[in-house]
Amino acid sequence: MSKQYETVIGLEVHVELATRTKIFCGCSTAFGAEPNTQTCPVCTGMPGSLPVLNKQVLEYAIAVGLATNCDITRYAKFDRKNYFYPDNPQNYQISQLYLPICRNGGVEIETAQGGVKTVGIHEIHMEEDAGKLIHDEWEDCSLVDYNRSGVPLIEIVSEPDMRSAEEVIAYLEKLRLVIQYLGASDCKLQEGSMRADVNLSVREVGAKEFGTRTEMKNLNSFKAITRAIEGERERQIDLIESGESVVQETRRWDDGKGESYAMRSKEDAQDYRYFPDPDLTPISVSEEMLAGILAKQPEFRTEKMKRYKEEFDIPDYDIDIITGEKPLADLFEATVALGGQPKKVSNWLMGETLRLMKERETDASDLCFSPENLAKLIGLTERKEINSSVAKEVFEVMFEQDIDPETYVEEKGLKTVNDEGALKKIVEEVIAANPQSVEDYRNGKEKAIGFLVGQTMKAMKGKADPGTVNQMLKELL
Amino acid sequence: MKITDMTAVQLSAAIKVGKATAVEAAEAVLSQIEREDKKYNCYVTVDREGALAQAKSVQEQIEAGTLTGPLAGVPVALKDNLCTEGLLTTCSSKILHNFVPTYTAAAVKNLKKAGAVILGKTNMDEFAMGSTTETSAYGPTKNPRNPEHVPGGSSGGSAAAVAAGECIYAIGSDTGGSIRQPASYCGVVGMKPTYGTVSRYGLIAYGSSLDQIGPLTKDVSDCATVLEVLASHDEKDSTSVARDDTDFTSALTEDVAGLRIGIPNDYLGEGLDGEVKTAVLQAAEALEKKGAIVERFDLSLVDYAIPAYYTIAAAEASSNLERFDGIKYGYRAKEYEGLHNMYKKSRSEGFGEEVKRRIMLGSFVLSSGYYDAYYLKALKVKALIKKAFDEAFAKYDIILGPVAPTTAPKLGESLTDPIQMYLGDIYTIAVNLAGLPGISVPCGQDGKGLPIGLQMIGDCFQEKKLIRAAYTYELCEKKF
Structure with a gap:
């Protein structure tokens, strides 16, 4: 040619x-x-x-x-x-x-x-x-x-x-x-x-x-x-x-x-x-009629991007993705309005939401969970009532059928145990049951503590805050 | 007085005071149909059982005091292009030989609400295309005044049914004179209201921008009474007009003093039968004696009305009639090969000659390369005709003239020369192009005893002036 x-x-x-x-x-x-x-x-x-x-x-x-x-x-x-x-x-x-x-x-x-x-x-x-x-x-x-x-x-x-x-x-x-x-x-x-x-x-x-x-x-x-x-x-x-x-x-x-x-x-x-x-x-x-329609015109993407940059402390990349789908932008704004911290809301949308959408091959317009429930879920994690892996589990159910996360966590008994006495008892049991790892940790193998945290979470059926467990282990060892 | 000789107003009054019942009325008219309709062929469908059942129910409501209007219990005939749920509606065409609508036309609903008893569906020119009711696929209707003559058209079955006492009043539709001209030929009153006054929803369209439903009655009082019931604003018809002056019966007064009447010279010229001319001018004189001011004037543009009308009506018809394709309802050819051939054969076999002629004419004037020269030009002529009427109505309240150039021709004389038949519409079609109301009232007869019709045309929404003048004239006639 x-x-x-x-x-x-x-x-x-x-x-x-x-x-x-x-x-x-x-x-x-x-x-x-x-x-x-x-x-x-x-x-x-x-x-x-x-x-x-x-x-x-x-x-x-x-x-x-x-x-x-x-x-x-x-x-x-x-x-x-x-x-x-x-x-x-x-x-x-x-x-x-x-x-x-x-x-x-x-x-x-x-x-x-x-x-x-x-x-x-x-x-x-x-x-x-x-x-x-x-x-x-x-x-x-x-x-x-x-x-x-x-x-x-x-x-x-x-x-x-x-x-x-x-x-x-x-x-x-x-x-x-x-x-x-x-x-x-x-x-x-x-x-x-x-x-x-x-x-x-x-x-x-x-x-x-x-x-x-x-x-x-x-x-x-x-x-x-x-x-x-x-x-x-x-x-x-x-x-x-x-x-x-x-x-x-x-x-x-x-x-x-x-x-x-x-x-x-x-x-x-x-x-x-x-x-x-x-x-x-x-x-x-x-x-x-023309004036009426003009008055009802929404904020379009370019204006929205500009406003997000000014109002919310989230990365340009997030702004680009979120404003790229009207349903995402709507969810974002409504959840923030309900008290969700912008970066946290954005993380849920950019992370789990997009992941599940890709996995299930669905569109943003098919999203069914409400901003109220997303705000509640964020509240639960912020108050450390559930840990992040429980939160992801709950979110997946919410993504399917828009359940109320507070009720769900309550009913399924997924709340993090914040009772120090109970937690301490389990941690002591884990230490007693894993002398080799305890030995390794005391010999300077920092990584060994990860295994002990994991064992504790397992014994707690996930209902503990891993940070707290880590802290407690260090103190006891 | 025999029930079949009564007007609607007279009959409903008789029913109201218990001198007759709605069932007796229906039975009387149904036996008249049984006796007479073999001669005249006014009806395509007679709904004997349905009519008697309605009459029974209406009578109960009259006795209960829930139906009190002037049409309650009065039997009516409907032109066969008005949709009636559950009742065959053919437009006198083979292509709709088996079509039973799933809904009822808005105008018919208004009648039913007023307690009308529907007798059946009257014969017409196929899809309202024709001026003699001879293009019907179900045989021609004959003029009850002389069965060797046509009743006019396209609402010929409706006009003839009124004249023959085969109904008390009838409903027709008027696209280019289809109510007024048969009313004139059969010696009854017919009115085409201002475009938009009666809802077209459920009227099987011929020329959508020209079609209007209206009454055919024995006298002017019935005409005003029926129109009052027919007229309503309908949200289902975008061209329907919201009017607050539809109390037409209030105009039934003997008073034309000072009414300015103009007679267009154009309506008295070449082609007009001498006897018709004399009768029309005598009618004008009668009104003048009653105090009207009568003048002659030049309307102009009359000659252009026919080509403009046949271009616009045929264009709209060619599109309106596309839905009759043998797919969803109606006639389908028995043998065909593939979709295209099915369309072609079903439509070729299902439509009659006149309908096919107008579909071809309409398709031609809309086709690319000819649209501007024919269709657009016709629209411009239409606008000019409207303007000419506007100027005339600045000077006159009413324009008066004949309905048709002659009295009813003999059967079989008109169809051989379609152009001649089209020219017969010369005095009526401009009214449709301009959207005006027009009324036809009997004004005598010719030497052969055939009725002559007087046409009065009003400005838009001036039906009341027409009713007042027509009512006054009718009273003079009765005094002779």
Whole structure:
């Protein structure tokens, strides 16, 4: 490969909004219900039914637009996108084409070189999700579940401003954090509440015109996105190098095989016959509404990081990790507010919490223990009512089912024995039972005392403070 | 007086004082249907058992004093594009030959709450596309005034049922004249209210931005009474308007003194039948004698209304009718290969010619490359027509003219030339484009004995002026 190529990438990101009800009807959006139990005439497209916009969807869309520096369209409309498919009960999707709610925004990302660059946002529009088709191999028929039909989505369309997989990931991370901080979505790629389609083209370095682009779908993780970008870049360069041309088409990424295949080309692109939906009145965004949403905007990550640095004496590394997941930051702040010492709270989050999350392969948004219980656990250790290994044991139970650590410690009898007489009796027994170690210690083998502490803890079933035991042993020896 | 000859107001009064019961009323109308409907084909579905059961329950509530309104116990016929839970709703189309809705339209719920007894569903042009009720998949309805003639459309079954005494009053829908024109052809009263007055929730859409539900009745008092019950603000319909002036019966007064009436010259020009013209001008004179100020003026833009209307209505219809695909309900072709072929065959076999013509027209005007030239331009024309009406209503309270250029044509005459049929809508469709209320009241008959309709159009939310003028005119007629 003699020539140098540049990759040009733009993203279309779909985010499922965390509203309680659907975008155009009152049906629940809860995940995992029995098929077709969360449906009504509206979201199953029954004749005569009419859509009514869920105001929360509009507010979330505007909030995301404001947080990504977009202009908010003060007179917006919904349009119908017409296409036939069984997961789409009306055979048109209500979306926005002509007057999307947000336009002309952008977010800053850090580049690999340590600089900062802006990725432009062309527009953000609101739309409804489709139902789910399930093919029954046994009966050889297809079934449709309309529970997801009408779940609200926003589509964030970027400008073709990204030049590498790293920039794409940085952009997606940025969007994810902003949206998570707003509470507008949990943005989980694996579960599909955030989905990214990658538009990619290559051109010779220095060229002014863009190359022909392809659109890649079915990217379910950051890893898949990275691999798909690398793969598509190479595929396009190979085509160009061998004198062929790139075809404008939609491709589907197969992450298992590590390759993509063409779904449909531009030639068979459908004419969606977009037109304004006459069933929905135009949206006018008033000054008051905008002000109200602005007033409710949360503290975003950059501001939060700055404040943590000023308020709490914890390392930059901790701040970076904790603010990197909204649920962690929420837990941290709430626990500190309940009296937990910041560094201790941070230690629990950075240590045991992250360890268990990794071990159980769960997300920060799945964390179930309350800040109250974490504060209590910290209190127990600070008052030396339990020692650190007992605390870890208790935490693991808390991590699973958010138990009250005080009650749990009481019920299981895990409290450290602080009765000096009782402890002294055990220590004396351990000394008597281990003459060799006592001998070693007296002969200057400092390490031997560790064994004696261990034996004492064992005899106490862990319910002693190792520091106190150590102290007592030294005195008795 | 025979029950089937009574108006809704008369019948409910009779039931109230115990001269008749709701069950007797339902039975009387049902036997009229049994006797007459073979001749006229007003109904697609007659719900005999359901009607009698409702009548029994309504009668109990009337006796208990819980139902006291002027429609309590009165039998009504519904156009077959209004969803009724558990009762077949076909839009007179083969594609919905077996469709039983899971819910009831908001307007129908309002009627039921008022104690209406639902007799069944009336025939119509398929999906309300047509002006004669001949495009129905279940055979044409015939005009009770002369069965060789059409009843008009698309609410032809509803208008004919009222004229034939096969119901006491009926409900229709009006997208381009579909209530007013059949009312005119059948010699009954029909009203299309201001867009947004009656909830469209549960009305199977044809042209969403133009569709409005309204009454077809024997006289103006019934018209005001029924509209008062139909009208309500509905949160399930985003285009529904919250109004606090829906006490339409309060406008039933004989008083047009000082009322400014404008007759557009455009509505009296070429194409208008001489007998219709004479009848309409005589009606205007009658109102003038009662104290109204009548003037001629130029409305302009009338010629553009038809192309604009057929562009917008067809565009919306092409999208609205996409849901009828054979997947979830309705007709599915017996043999097909794969999904695409199933769609194609089910829709080709399930829809009639006129519906397919409008779907194709609508798909064309929305397709990329033609959208600006047709659909957007039609929207601009629509806005200009609204402006022309605004200017007219600065000068006049009411615009008066004919409903249709002629009286009811003979069966089979209209469908051969769709363009000619579309042109017949010239006086009614501008009202839908501008969202205005319009009423059709009988104003005599032609030499063949076919009824002629007088149309009065009001500014948005001015139904009361129309009711007042129509009521006054009706009283003059009765005195002749």
